[in-house]
Amino acid sequence: MKIFDEIESEVQSYARSFPRIFTKARGEFLYDEDGVEYLDFLAGAGALNYGHNNPVFKEALLEYIAGDGVTHGLDMHTRAKGEFLQTLNEKILKPRGLSYMVQFTGPTGTNAVEAAMKLARNVTGRQNIISFTNGFHGVSLGALSATGNQHHRGAAGVQLGGSSRVPYDGYMGKDVDTTTYLDKVLSDPSSGIDKPAAVLVEPVQGEGGVNAASAQWLRNLEKVCKKHDILLIVDDIQAGCGRTGTFFSFEEAGIKPDIVTLSKSLSGYGLPLAVVLLRPELDEWKPGEHNGTFRGNNLAFLTAKIAIDHFWSDDSFSSAVKRKGAYVAKRLNTIADKFGDGNFSVRGRGMFQGLNCVSGELADKITSRCFKDNMIIETSGAEDQVIKIFCPLTISDANLKRGLDILENAVAEICANEDEMPSVTELFKVRDAS
Numbered sequence: 487m488k489i490f491d492e493i494e495s496e497v498q499s500y501a502r503s504f505p506r507i508f509t510k511a512r513g514e515f516l517y518d519e520d521g522v523e524y525l526d527f528l529a530g531a532g533a534l535n536y537g538h539n540n541p542v543f544k545e546a547l548l549e550y551i552a553g554d555g556v557t558h559g560l561d562m563h564t565r566a567k568g569e570f571l572q573t574l575n576e577k578i579l580k581p582r583g584l585s586y587m588v589q590f591t592g593p594t595g596t597n598a599v600e601a602a603m604k605l606a607r608n609v610t611g612r613q614n615i616i617s618f619t620n621g622f623h624g625v626s627l628g629a630l631s632a633t634g635n636q637h638h639r640g641a642a643g644v645q646l647g648g649s650s651r652v653p654y655d656g657y658m659g660k661d662v663d664t665t666t667y668l669d670k671v672l673s674d675p676s677s678g679i680d681k682p683a684a685v686l687v688e689p690v691q692g693e694g695g696v697n698a699a700s701a702q703w704l705r706n707l708e709k710v711c712k713k714h715d716i717l718l719i720v721d722d723i724q725a726g727c728g729r730t731g732t733f734f735s736f737e738e739a740g741i742k743p744d745i746v747t748l749s750k751s752l753s754g755y756g757l758p759l760a761v762v763l764l765r766p767e768l769d770e771w772k773p774g775e776h777n778g779t780f781r782g783n784n785l786a787f788l789t790a791k792i793a794i795d796h797f798w799s800d801d802s803f804s805s806a807v808k809r810k811g812a813y814v815a816k817r818l819n820t821i822a823d824k825f826g827d828g829n830f831s832v833r834g835r836g837m838f839q840g841l842n843c844v845s846g847e848l849a850d851k852i853t854s855r856c857f858k859d860n861m862i863i864e865t866s867g868a869e870d871q872v873i874k875i876f877c878p879l880t881i882s883d884a885n886l887k888r889g890l891d892i893l894e895n896a897v898a899e900i901c902a903n904e905d906e907m908p909s910v911t912e913l914f915k916v917r918d919a920s
């Protein structure tokens with residue numbers, strides 16, 4: 487179809503890696519217009535933890551639409567919204583000892599981050615937000631200022647202010663606890679780091695290369711925040727909603743953030759929805775201060791409630807994610823040992839795992855090879871050097887094995903040929919000479 491070349495902007499990205507026209511999707515599969523089946527190990531970049539078009543939601547959605555249920559409700563009270571809040575409170579927040587107010591923002595992750603940053607600044611009267619090396623929080627200006635990625639930052643067109651960066655867990659090697667550095671600069675009035683309103687952190691960095699902070703580091707981070715009277719904002723947009731094996735990615739650490747952002751898989755069905763969870767004492771918003779036309783996506787409220795009811799009423803889903811995650815880790819470690827020449831490493835937590843190939847060029851060759859075997863899988867990290875294993879959490883054991891087999895074959899084939907393959911510089915030399 488030529489139309490994509492004709493009038494769709496060059497800004498497209500995933501479409502370049504997977505140049506097909508997709509027409510159908512179900513569970514862990516996408517289908518193109520020729521009916522070819524693709525195993526989806528990208529899962530909407532984390533928006534499809536429960537798979538594509540899960541029948542758990544579909545019937546209810548069809549019934550709701552057929553019955554003229556409210557679709558767009560601004561921020562008005564609707565039954566769908568009320569039931570979502572009720573379920574979130576009863577089945578997610580209360581059992582975890584969490585007491586939060588829920589703010590509905592515009593339906594993107596980046597808008598929830600904007601709201602969280604604004605709130606922290608307004609409540610504390612301080613401007614600076616501390617975020618971490620390789621962190622990703624979205625591409626609108628506020629969230630972008632807290633994002634590390636140079637490619638994204640470069641597109642801002644204005645100076646990105648109001649935030650400072652400190653090293654994430656592991657950034658200085660595994661023996662350095664970087665929260666000590668944070669504590670030090672916050673304790674030194676002349677460190678040059680303005681006392682921040684908040685610290686903004688992803689417990690597992692998704693776009694930054696699947697870097698998982700340790701539970702101890704997260705606890706230390708919370709301690710440093712408390713000591714200096716700074717708010718702790720957890721951006722759980724990608725790591726949340728079960729990806730690491732628990733609903734929130736910070737549960738294992740036992741911390742209680744002041745503010746949490748959620749989006750991506752919150753609606754369950756891939757429908758746009760984002761919220762900010764905030765400690766009740768922080769709820770100093772004045773009516774409509776942070777608004778947005780699409781804060782009332784009632785179809786998303788409906789499916790978000792069903793997602794919680796269906797997957798989070800007991801711990802069977804959570805156990806299954808942990809079990810599958812352990813399998814993924816085992817397979818990736820084997821792949822790294824067998825083919826990585828001592829250079830590859832495995833990182834992540836639960837079903838949020840990555841294979842670090844060190845070289846972005848190599849990782850790209852491997853994921854492109856996977857696509858030839860009809861698997862959709864992407865890379866992340868500063869050099870796109872980490873292959874991100876990000877299939878739906880609901881994937882069957884057989885298809886999980888199949889995907890990892892495809893990956894293993896691709897790694898084996900690419901790494902076997904790697905030595906004979908001319909390097910990029912050699913390729914350029916040949917081209918210059920001819």
Ligand SMILES: *Cc1c(COP(=O)(O)O)cnc(C)c1O
Binds near residue numbers: 622721722723725
């Ligand atoms: C994806 C993501 C965002 C931004 O969400 P959008 O819906 O793309 O705006 C923010 N934070 C994290 C951790 C993300 O993974």
